[in-house]
Amino acid sequence: MQHPLSLYNTLTRQKxxxxxxxxxxxxxxxxxxxxxxxxxxxxxxxxVVFDVLTRYLRFLGYTVRYVRNITDVGHLEGDADEGEDxxxxxxxxxxxxxxxxxxxxxxxxxxxxxxxxxxxxxITPRASGHIIEQIQMIEEIIRNGFAYEVxxxxxxxxxxxxxxxxxxxxxxxxxxxxxxxxxxxxxxxQEEKRSPLDFALWKRADxxxxxxxxxxxxDGFPGWHLECSAMSRKYLGDEFDIHGxxxxxxxxxxxxxxxxxxxxxxxxxEARVWMHNNxxxxxxxxxxxxxxxxxxxxxxxxxxxxxxxxxxxxxTARFFLLQAHYRSTVDITDEGLQAARKGYRKLMxxxxxxxxxxxxxxxxxxxxxxxxxxMTEGQAPDTTKGDAELRKLVADCFAGLNDDxxxxxxxxxxxxxxxKLNGFFANLTTLATVSAAALQEATEAYRTLVTxxxxxxxxxxxxxxxxLRLTLEFYQEAKVTKAYDKVDQIRAALKExxxxxxxxKAGIDWAYSED
RNA sequence: GGUGACGUGACCGAGUGGCUAGGUAGAGGUCUGCAAAACCUCCUACAGCGGUUCGAAUCCGCUCGUCACCUCCA
Numbered sequence: 004m005q006h007p008l009s010l011y012n013t014l015t016r017q018k019x020x021x022x023x024x025x026x027x028x029x030x031x032x033x034x035x036x037x038x039x040x041x042x043x044x045x046x047x048x049x050x051v052v053f054d055v056l057t058r059y060l061r062f063l064g065y066t067v068r069y070v071r072n073i074t075d076v077g078h079l080e081g082d083a084d085e086g087e088d089x090x091x092x093x094x095x096x097x098x099x100x101x102x103x104x105x106x107x108x109x110x111x112x113x114x115x116x117x118x119x120x121x122x123x124x125x126i127t128p129r130a131s132g133h134i135i136e137q138i139q140m141i142e143e144i145i146r147n148g149f150a151y152e153v154x155x156x157x158x159x160x161x162x163x164x165x166x167x168x169x170x171x172x173x174x175x176x177x178x179x180x181x182x183x184x185x186x187x188x189x190x191x192x193q194e195e196k197r198s199p200l201d202f203a204l205w206k207r208a209d210x211x212x213x214x215x216x217x218x219x220x221x222d223g224f225p226g227w228h229l230e231c232s233a234m235s236r237k238y239l240g241d242e243f244d245i246h247g248x249x250x251x252x253x254x255x256x257x258x259x260x261x262x263x264x265x266x267x268x269x270x271x272x273e274a275r276v277w278m279h280n281n282x283x284x285x286x287x288x289x290x291x292x293x294x295x296x297x298x299x300x301x302x303x304x305x306x307x308x309x310x311x312x313x314x315x316x317x318x319t320a321r322f323f324l325l326q327a328h329y330r331s332t333v334d335i336t337d338e339g340l341q342a343a344r345k346g347y348r349k350l351m352x353x354x355x356x357x358x359x360x361x362x363x364x365x366x367x368x369x370x371x372x373x374x375x376x377x378m379t380e381g382q383a384p385d386t387t388k389g390d391a392e393l394r395k396l397v398a399d400c401f402a403g404l405n406d407d408x409x410x411x412x413x414x415x416x417x418x419x420x421x422x423k424l425n426g427f428f429a430n431l432t433t434l435a436t437v438s439a440a441a442l443q444e445a446t447e448a449y450r451t452l453v454t455x456x457x458x459x460x461x462x463x464x465x466x467x468x469x470x471l472r473l474t475l476e477f478y479q480e481a482k483v484t485k486a487y488d489k490v491d492q493i494r495a496a497l498k499e500x501x502x503x504x505x506x507x508k509a510g511i512d513w514a515y516s517e518d
Numbered sequence: 519g520g521u522g523a524c525g526u527g528a529c530c531g532a533g534u535g536g537c538u539a540g541g542u543a544g545a546g547g548u549c550u551g552c553a554a555a556a557c558c559u560c561c562u563a564c565a566g567c568g569g570u571u572c573g574a575a576u577c578c579g580c581u582c583g584u585c586a587c588c589u590c591c592a
Contacts, residue, residue: 034592042592049592089590175587181520182588227590249592254521256591280592281523287584292591326541327531332524332585339530342542349541352555403532411532415540422557429549429557 008063010245011330011407013253013277014174018407023244024275029065030243031057032235032274034252035072035127038108039089043297044320044335045249045283045290046112047119051321052280052329052408053247054121058456059404070238071124072231073112075105076131076214076224088224091213101214105131115300118317120458126238130230134216137225137233140267141204141218149266153195155207155221159262161200169265171200174277175254202259204229228259235273236264246274250281251289280329285310287334298335315340318462322347325410325457346418350453351461353421356428357446363431364439372435389436396420397448410457417452420445471502475511478504482511 009018094101144150165171203226208215264273298308306314323343327333403412481489
């Protein structure tokens with residue numbers, strides 16, 4: 004399976020050709036959302052980027068297993084907090100089951116990313132559904148000497164692990180000594196830890212804590228980073244191909260994940276390739292829950308956030324995100340979104356030309372024009388030049404994707420291809436400059452790139468009922484003028500759409516055909 | 519303080535040591551009953567100052583500015 008897809012690996016800080024561990028299988032894990040509140044636009048970037056990645060990997064012929072987890076347990080309010088889970092806290096406030104809170108936000112999240120055109124992952128594991136796996140992992144880590152128990156809680160022993168030469172900090176370029184020097188060791192509730200760098204694998208739950216499970220150490224709950232190590236291992240193996248997430252997860256989350264996985268005596272980096280998407284900014288500042296400058300996905304779709312002047316459709320948002328490279332920050336503004344909306348629609352309009360172009364390309368006029376091309380001396384009267392140009396335009400699109408999934412570059416090239424196709428359409432006889440086969444290839448590539456790989460689908464703007472009403476107005480007009488051939492024509496056309504026109508005393512109405 | 523990233527034209531946003539990014543907006547034109555779409559042409563760039571080089575927006579240094587991670591965050 005030879006292809007030139009290169010990906011930037013955070014571990015090595017460089018791009019390298021992507022080579023699966025066990026081709027044609029590819030394992031991909033993306034850190035999903037924490038479901039204790041509604042996701043914002045920033046949370047959508049990873050799913051969209053990884054949706055394109057997995058779509059493209061499949062296009063390249065790989066058999067992909069794409070895992071995107073739901074973290075519904077294990078995230079504390081903060082270090083100082085004696086362990087009340089965020090979900091548990093909300094559940095207590097609303098007087099509902101924690102699982103209701105998690106389920107509600109999970110469903111909302113999934114409907115949002117689906118609207119954004121993201122295909123469902125192959126597996127969507129929940130942290131709460133993998134407590135046993137996490138406990139087993141902790142036992143393994145303890146057995147290997149990289150964790151210790153204190154008062155029913157278990158902590159990962161970062162200094163011990165690092166002393167064993169495992170390289171804590173290798174992903175994020177941290178040096179343990181520097182981390183220690185810069186750490187804030189004045190936080191309350193940290194007394195149990197031997198080192199400020201240690202992190203919880205298991206926390207004993209206090210009486211108030213609702214979400215709790217039995218374990219060999221205490222009734223409690225798993226630590227913040229463990230779920231991803233345990234679940235990726237369960238479904239993708241000790242080592243797999245690609246692990247992704249937001250740049251802000253690199254440290255400490257992903258660093259801890261690698262440490263946990265390695266501490267289970269698997270001397271790998273958990274994943275071969277670590278990919279990190281950059282942040283979405285608002286006025287140049289990272290969109291984040293804690294800063295409060297976030298726009299939720301619902302607000303974007305409905306236009307209910309004051310930062311933005313209006314609503315933007317899911318496909319506009321998807322296009323907007325893909326018009327930037329995933330490792331760049333992208334600033335969200337009305338102007339940017341409006342430009343994206345127009346660009347997106349331009350791409351959709353192109354989609355509608357493809358069949359017409361191929362049809363025209365096979366028309367007798369064009370075929371004739373091809374054969375009677377004036378023959379210049381020494382030049383074959385063929386379409387070689389035009390075909391090569393067309394193929395170059397297509398190749399540029401794929402070159403963009405191959406270059407670390409540079410969708411910005413790919414889309415730019417796609418517009419170049421579209422300009423060519425639009426040019427053909429403006430003057431159909433120019434189709435004679437390319438062969439029917441090359442045109443077919445190009446139009447297929449366009450469709451594949453836009454819909455299958457970038458996942459941009461046509462978002463109908465017109466409402467069917469409004470269009471129907473319009474048609475019935477013409478119908479009525481035809482009746483008044485007794486243009487019965489027109490009347491019959493409209494009736495027949497609507498019948499084909501499963502609509503019957505009803506002339507009632509009260510006026511013209513319609514109904515679904517019951518045939 | 520430590521680590522890292524960035525500063526591109528009206529806006530968004532790619533990129534490479536010498537060859538058009540692209541989208542949106544703006545100007546002119548073709549087309550057109552009007553309009554739209556489309557096509558053609560044009561327009562405003564690479565923060566500043568030095569250095570390397572035949573040549574740098576692209577490499578190096580400094581300055582200024584912005585941001586991110588080091589605490590939950592995609």
